[in-house]
Amino acid sequence: MGLESCIRQAASIIREHEEATIISHIDADGITSEAIMSQAIAREEIPVKSVFLRQLEPDAMTLVPRDNSLKIFTDLGAGQQNLLEENGFGTDEVIILDHHISQPCNTDYFQVNGLDFGHTKLSAAGITYFVAREMDSSNRDLAKLGIIGNVGDMMARESGKLVEPASGIVEDGIIHGNVDRHSHDLNIYGISTRPVHIAMSYCDDPLIPGISNKKDGAISFLKKLGVNTRSERGRWMVWEEISPEDKKTIINGLYEQMIAHGEDPSRLICEHYLFPDEMARTALRNASEYATMLNACGRWTKPYTGSAICRGDRNEHYRDAENMLRNHRSIIRELMEYILGRGVEELSSLQYIHVGDRFPDTIVGIGAGMSLSKLNYNKPIMVMCQDGLIPDRTKVSMRTVEKVVQQGIDLQKALSEASEEFGGAGGGHAIAAGAFIPKTAEKEFVKRVNRALEEQYA
Numbered sequence: 001m002g003l004e005s006c007i008r009q010a011a012s013i014i015r016e017h018e019e020a021t022i023i024s025h026i027d028a029d030g031i032t033s034e035a036i037m038s039q040a041i042a043r044e045e046i047p048v049k050s051v052f053l054r055q056l057e058p059d060a061m062t063l064v065p066r067d068n069s070l071k072i073f074t075d076l077g078a079g080q081q082n083l084l085e086e087n088g089f090g091t092d093e094v095i096i097l098d099h100h101i102s103q104p105c106n107t108d109y110f111q112v113n114g115l116d117f118g119h120t121k122l123s124a125a126g127i128t129y130f131v132a133r134e135m136d137s138s139n140r141d142l143a144k145l146g147i148i149g150n151v152g153d154m155m156a157r158e159s160g161k162l163v164e165p166a167s168g169i170v171e172d173g174i175i176h177g178n179v180d181r182h183s184h185d186l187n188i189y190g191i192s193t194r195p196v197h198i199a200m201s202y203c204d205d206p207l208i209p210g211i212s213n214k215k216d217g218a219i220s221f222l223k224k225l226g227v228n229t230r231s232e233r234g235r236w237m238v239w240e241e242i243s244p245e246d247k248k249t250i251i252n253g254l255y256e257q258m259i260a261h262g263e264d265p266s267r268l269i270c271e272h273y274l275f276p277d278e279m280a281r282t283a284l285r286n287a288s289e290y291a292t293m294l295n296a297c298g299r300w301t302k303p304y305t306g307s308a309i310c311r312g313d314r315n316e317h318y319r320d321a322e323n324m325l326r327n328h329r330s331i332i333r334e335l336m337e338y339i340l341g342r343g344v345e346e347l348s349s350l351q352y353i354h355v356g357d358r359f360p361d362t363i364v365g366i367g368a369g370m371s372l373s374k375l376n377y378n379k380p381i382m383v384m385c386q387d388g389l390i391p392d393r394t395k396v397s398m399r400t401v402e403k404v405v406q407q408g409i410d411l412q413k414a415l416s417e418a419s420e421e422f423g424g425a426g427g428g429h430a431i432a433a434g435a436f437i438p439k440t441a442e443k444e445f446v447k448r449v450n451r452a453l454e455e456q457y458a
């Protein structure tokens with residue numbers, strides 16, 4: 001069975017049911033998956049409820065209703081099929097729309113997963129969107145959410161753009177009219193909300209000599225180019241507002257800057273996905289920033305707020321999310337200042353710090369990434385903290401930069417291998433990964449991961 005027919009079958013299973021429950025993950029991919037699926041189902045006039053989970057684990061199973069509804073697991077489920085089996089869920093009441101690695105299981109749950117067809121760059125929101133489109137072609141308006149979910153799950157990071165079959169979602173959004181694609185654009189984050197020099201100075205993929213981490217450097221660089229970076233009223237423009245000619249001048253200037261310093265400029269360029277139907281200079285204007293807002297909702301345990309925004313709320317929930325995002329940023333800044341103020345311990349192949357229970361464990365990874373740009377970014381950073389739910393468990397977050405990944409470093413591999421030895425579990429990506437380990441194993445664990453990275457460097 002190909003992906004297409006798998007999608008068709010999922011759509012028909014959903015349509016056949018009289019009620020549905022969506023069980024989804026709390027990150028941007030999970031929230032957009034839920035918002036796509038719940039809208040598609042509601043449009044069929046099938047009653048639908050949603051449950052968001054931080055993780056599909058034994059304790060969370062009590063939140064999955066035991067009723068006659070079809071349980072649609074989105075952005076989770078593939079790796080927890082035995083848990084579904086143990087809890088007595090039958091094949092006739094479950095479908096899984098996921099992109100995580102499947103766990104071998106005796107019960108043959110129906111699943112749509114890009115991995116089964118060799119697609120590693122298609123997130124759950126992508127799969128979910130294709131199923132929604134199959135249910136009714138008028139669901140093309142939801143392509144926008146599919147793009148946000150994919151971008152939020154870093155599906156565009158490696159190539160700088162969404163690739164087959166996820167690029168088809170972009171095509172759909174463009175046809176529908178609520179998505180603009182900006183190809184060959186500058187690879188910076190915050191194109192709709194950050195003053196352009198700030199966005200440039202935050203760039204860490206690639207690291208631009210004289211600009212990354214150097215706000216003043218970015219300002220004088222722009223001045224030298226003679227480009228217009230202020231609006232008529234004197235306010236700094238965001239990247240999105242810069243004229244096409246000036247954008248070209250800036251990108252060319254950055255190219256030259258990198259080549260002059262012997263750096264590879266290929267990662268300067270990426271594709272951005274903009275949403276012309278959203279208000280200018282807000283986080284909702286482009287896929288990356290929209291995804292950040294949804295991630296903030298999830299990390300502060302308000303996934304339903306994120307879901308309401310995906311459904312179009314621009315009042316109460318949106319205001320709530322804006323506050324959350326502001327709060328999210330200021331706590332991450334505090335965390336970063338704490339890490340930089342206390343300083344990290346350096347081992348041969350990593351640097352680490354333990355922040356105890358001072359910060360919510362859901363943001364520690366982001367803080368680690370932000371701190372790294374101000375530290376020696378050639379060494380991956382590890383930040384440990386107390387697990388928010390289980391005090392004798394430690395959450396480990398690691399971050400590195402693209403350049404180091406290209407040298408052969410794979411944090412996901414290092415953390416999963418090491419944590420397994422200590423009875424923990426890890427996952428993530430080569431550039432950003434996390435793990436849970438017993439608190440008692442902390443000291444040995446750091447050494448073990450350092451050894452794993454040493455071997456990867458070799």
Ligand SMILES: [Mn+2]
Nearest residue numbers: 029075124153
């Ligand atoms: Mn996902």
